Amino acid sequence: DAGVIQSPRHEVTEMGQEVTLRCKPISGHDYLFWxxxxxMRGLELLIYFNNNVPIDDSGMPEDRFSAKMPNASFSTLxxxxxxxxxxxxxxxxxxxxxxxxQYFGPGTRLLVL
Amino acid sequence: xxxxEQDPGPFNVPEGATVAFNCTYSNSAxxxxxxxxxxxxxxxxLLMSVYSSGNEDGRFTAQLNRASQxxxxxxxxxxxxxxxxxxxxxxxxxxxFKTIFxxxxxLFVKA
Numbered sequence: 001d002a003g004v005i006q007s008p009r010h011e012v013t014e015m016g017q018e019v020t021l022r023c024k025p026i027s028g029h030d031y032l033f034w035x036x037x038x039x040m041r042g043l044e045l046l047i048y049f050n051n052n053v054p055i056d057d058s059g060m061p062e063d064r065f066s067a068k069m070p071n072a073s074f075s076t077l078x079x080x081x082x083x084x085x086x087x088x089x090x091x092x093x094x095x096x097x098x099x100x101x102q103y104f105g106p107g108t109r110l111l112v113l
Numbered sequence: 114x115x116x117x118e119q120d121p122g123p124f125n126v127p128e129g130a131t132v133a134f135n136c137t138y139s140n141s142a143x144x145x146x147x148x149x150x151x152x153x154x155x156x157x158x159l160l161m162s163v164y165s166s167g168n169e170d171g172r173f174t175a176q177l178n179r180a181s182q183x184x185x186x187x188x189x190x191x192x193x194x195x196x197x198x199x200x201x202x203x204x205x206x207x208x209x210f211k212t213i214f215x216x217x218x219x220l221f222v223k224a
Binding site: 033035042043045048050055056091100101102103104105106107 | 145147155156157158159162200202204209210211212213214215216217
């Protein structure tokens, strides 16, 4: 299996621009998680889906962030408008139906200037 | 107080040393526990699950103490390649699934 796939791997954008991060989970995994990692705050769970349905989005920092999962093999995390404080590494992870062991993608390094 | 806490370190140890990390959690209803390893500029990867009876995988031993609400990771005979950040993960299911990562403990193994 190819593992969790994320794109782009790096993104540099200017403040105010829209940013869309993409994730393809491992086939057969029912859970999908979006995380943000910074030096200051560590790894933070933003939102997770179970069977394509958003279950807990309490970690989404504000209305500028939105996530969708239109089907079992694709999810997006969108930031609109982006701000410099959004600069971080964004990870997507997926897990088997038990929601236990999570497998992470390589991450997207986002820099907002 | 954070729900999951780890000593950030860094721990600097020589090759061959034994090193132990602890991770405390505040939710007594937590049910499953893991240790992940994260190398610099890489994604976290599962190192091992933590079972109530304790478990061992080669040089690595993980233990759970429910009474005191902490998990531990012991690394014996440290290798240079063990240098990484070690993250603990605590899952709970009360009121819905919840997963929390600790901030991580940095380990440097030197020759």
